[in-house]
Amino acid sequence: MRQRGVVVSRQNGLARVRLVRCAGCKGEADCPFALDLKGEKAQPIEIDAANPIGAEAGSIVQVEGDTNAILTGALIVYFLPLVLMLAGMVIARSLAAARGWGEVAPALIGGGLGLLLWFRVIKIHNMRFREDYRIVAIEQECVGEL
Structure with a gap:
């Protein structure tokens, strides 16, 4: 399962990623509010993800989790x-x-x-x-x- 998020920080091969999802669309790529970090409709959660490609803080990334x-x-x-x-x-x-x-x-x-x-x-x-x-x-x- 893939989701979009923003890298908040990185350390020791891991990145803390903020996943921002709307209540209705659950963060689908074509949702205009999916990465609205300051909007009230967004519901952010933060996860730790392996960062094998070296994404920097502030980058918009795709995160994959085991379905x-x-x-x-x-x-x-x-x-x-x-x-x-x-x-x-x-x-x-x-x-x-x-x-x-x-x-x-x-x-x-x-x-x-x-x-x-x-x-x-x-x-x-x-x-x-x-x-x-x-x-x-x-x-x-x-x-x-x-």
Whole structure:
């Protein structure tokens, strides 16, 4: 997956790249607001990317990330909490019903435990799985102050 960004700084073969994306277009190349660094419509994030081509600070670059890594991260962030929360609610409610403890409170507690498990999964994912971004092209050299 390729995105456009501006190199903010560089150090030890890495470059800090500011990716600026609109809410609607997600940074596509033909969007006039994709690199509007001062506009309110832009949503900047900063990543560290390998800089094998030596892009300087201020350059507009194309950054490529592993698509599978990005999709796995999206799955963990958006889908997994719902599944774990619902599974926790169903399991807790079933166990509570078998013991005669009621329905609502155990289901809420089970849902909360499912969400706590999700936080743990995110922590493990963060430690073991780093997205490998790299700069693959320089579109424009040094555009000035950021």
